[in-house]
Amino acid sequence: MLTPRSALIDLGRYVELMGRVLTRPDRWRMFYRQYVTEMFQLGYNSIGIVLIISFFIGAVICLQIKLNIQSPWMPRMVVGYTTREIMLLEFSSSIMCLILAGKVGSNIASELGTMRITQQIDALDIMGVNSANYLILPKVAGLITIMPILVTFSVASGVLGAYATSLMGTTTVPELNEGFRYSFNQWFFWCGIIKAIVYAFIITTVSSYKGYTVVGGSVEVGKASTDAVVTSSILVLFADIFLTQILT
Amino acid sequence: MISVQHLYKSFDGRTVLHDINARFDNGKVNLIIGQSGSGKTVFMNNLVGLLTPDSGTIMYDDRDFVSMSKREKILLRREMGMIFQSAALFDSMSVLDNVMFPLNMFSDKPYDDRRRRAEDCLARVNLSGTGGKFPKELSGGMQKRVAIARAIALEPRYLFCDEPNSGLDPKTSIVIDELIQGITHEDHITTIVNTHDMNSVMGIGENIIFICEGRAEWQGPNTEIMDADNQRLDDFIFASDILRQVKLAHDEARRG
Ligand SMILES: Nc1ncnc2c1ncn2[C@@H]1O[C@H](COP(=O)(O)OP(=O)(O)OP(=O)(O)O)[C@@H](O)[C@H]1O
Ligand SMILES: [Mg+2]
Numbered sequence: 001m002l003t004p005r006s007a008l009i010d011l012g013r014y015v016e017l018m019g020r021v022l023t024r025p026d027r028w029r030m031f032y033r034q035y036v037t038e039m040f041q042l043g044y045n046s047i048g049i050v051l052i053i054s055f056f057i058g059a060v061i062c063l064q065i066k067l068n069i070q071s072p073w074m075p076r077m078v079v080g081y082t083t084r085e086i087m088l089l090e091f092s093s094s095i096m097c098l099i100l101a102g103k104v105g106s107n108i109a110s111e112l113g114t115m116r117i118t119q120q121i122d123a124l125d126i127m128g129v130n131s132a133n134y135l136i137l138p139k140v141a142g143l144i145t146i147m148p149i150l151v152t153f154s155v156a157s158g159v160l161g162a163y164a165t166s167l168m169g170t171t172t173v174p175e176l177n178e179g180f181r182y183s184f185n186q187w188f189f190w191c192g193i194i195k196a197i198v199y200a201f202i203i204t205t206v207s208s209y210k211g212y213t214v215v216g217g218s219v220e221v222g223k224a225s226t227d228a229v230v231t232s233s234i235l236v237l238f239a240d241i242f243l244t245q246i247l248t
Numbered sequence: 249m250i251s252v253q254h255l256y257k258s259f260d261g262r263t264v265l266h267d268i269n270a271r272f273d274n275g276k277v278n279l280i281i282g283q284s285g286s287g288k289t290v291f292m293n294n295l296v297g298l299l300t301p302d303s304g305t306i307m308y309d310d311r312d313f314v315s316m317s318k319r320e321k322i323l324l325r326r327e328m329g330m331i332f333q334s335a336a337l338f339d340s341m342s343v344l345d346n347v348m349f350p351l352n353m354f355s356d357k358p359y360d361d362r363r364r365r366a367e368d369c370l371a372r373v374n375l376s377g378t379g380g381k382f383p384k385e386l387s388g389g390m391q392k393r394v395a396i397a398r399a400i401a402l403e404p405r406y407l408f409c410d411e412p413n414s415g416l417d418p419k420t421s422i423v424i425d426e427l428i429q430g431i432t433h434e435d436h437i438t439t440i441v442n443t444h445d446m447n448s449v450m451g452i453g454e455n456i457i458f459i460c461e462g463r464a465e466w467q468g469p470n471t472e473i474m475d476a477d478n479q480r481l482d483d484f485i486f487a488s489d490i491l492r493q494v495k496l497a498h499d500e501a502r503r504g
Binding site (some may be wrong): 011026029030077087118120122123126127128129204 | 281296298322323324326328329330332333334336337338352354355371402408464491
């Protein structure tokens with residue numbers, strides 16, 4: 001049950017955990033090793049899903065606009081222009097991260113939760129290792145590094161998807177070209193990157209918190225994994241409102 | 249030496265440990281024995297700092313563990329090794345990486361030296377050649393031995409083992425016990441073992457603390473356990489028919 005009291009307790013414990021995570025690693029060589037592994041596991045393994053989803057969404061947005069909005073008294077470039085702006089401003093940053101929150105969030109929470117209930121985290125603590133820092137910081141740093149790249153891939157794949165609709169004869173390449181180039185504002189791309197970095201931080205830290213603090217057995221790990229996805233999705237959307245307001 | 253004075257611990261108002269006093273000697277295998285649920289694991293977790301006692305003192309040689317700062321605790325922990333009831337190996341790492349982990353984390357030696365040390369530790373628990381395997385590919389007894397190798401990699405001064413024999417057959421249990429005893433004597437470690445295995449009590453119990461319902465009822469070496477004048481200890485130790493007959497024979501021999 002989510003009550004104001006339990007939310008405040010959660011917030012306090014989250015902040016306390018972050019205090020232990022965001023410190024200097026005990027040993028940099030171990031940090032780099034984990035960092036590269038996490039970039040690979042969380043980021044590289046998500047490239048496929050990002051490319052596929054973005055390609056289809058790019059195509060669908062393009063079709064929807066062409067079929068529903070364009071009319072003889074609208075300029076030709078509207079289709080390309082609108083598709084580009086939707087991809088850059090919302091889809092490739094916020095919605096993409098929302099989808100990744102499901103994949104990455106449940107992955108992190110179940111991994112850390114299992115380590116907690118099988119006492120692997122206790123084993124780290126007994127050795128005198130800062131377990132929160134050793135386990136969580138590389139995940140945070142890894143996803144923050146890789147997320148901007150995923151966003152860039154997503155935009156590119158969305159544009160390709162839009163071009164693919166010309167193969168169906170619905171749109172034409174010249175009209176898309178014109179739309180994609182029309183009044184391009186580079187800042188919008190950077191907005192997407194900034195948002196992605198913030199979301200990467202939210203997804204990794206919230207999911208890590210849920211997994212790291214599991215008490216109990218496999219049922220609780222499952223619950224933590226669901227909680228991680230739900231909570232980080234809500235927080236991503238919440239952050240989206242503020243970031244959109246601040247950045248544009 | 250580790251000494252414990254007036255240790256109390258309770259959960260939600262239910263007292264699990266009452267006024268425990270105990271001494272664990274250097275270079276000896278110290279056993280904590282008692283029934284399931286008597287509070288052995290809670291006691292050990294207080295000793296290593298996974299739990300904080302409600303009151304009482306825990307002295308590591310001359311250092312007061314309970315009132316230490318976080319920083320000092322972390323430094324002291326680097327002198328500890330622990331073997332968990334479930335082995336708690338890192339399942340994403342190979343066996344060799346598991347044993348090398350504490351070295352990678354805390355040793356400034358070059359890679360080759362760290363690797364050699366890890367291989368030596370594996371050889372010591374008779375597991376040379378399994379370095380490339382993953383924990384899930386090993387049997388329970390082998391996992392326990394890897395856990396021992398990992399715990400001794402940094403040459404600890406204090407070694408904690410929570411039921412190292414649970415889930416193992418009697419023969420494998422004896423192998424593990426002898427390993428622990430050998431390491432303790434050779435490296436002059438203060439070793440503390442939680443157990444309810446009578447073979448261990450008779451085999452390696454150089455100093456035994458008997459805990460019953462959260463109270464330390466009796467302390468002494470296994471050579472004195474037969475003559476201990478404590479009904480609860482007798483009920484616990486000589487619970488099976490065979491052992492009761494051993495006890496009767498012993499008592500008769502002493503009288504007659
Ligand atoms: N985190 C906890 N919260 C509440 N009660 C606990 C907790 N940990 C242990 N207890 C209680 O403390 C008592 C002692 O438990 P403990 O695990 O120390 O037993 P044990 O002697 O190690 O038993 P076993 O031999 O079965 O491992 C039990 O009654 C248990 O219910
Ligand atoms: Mg126990």
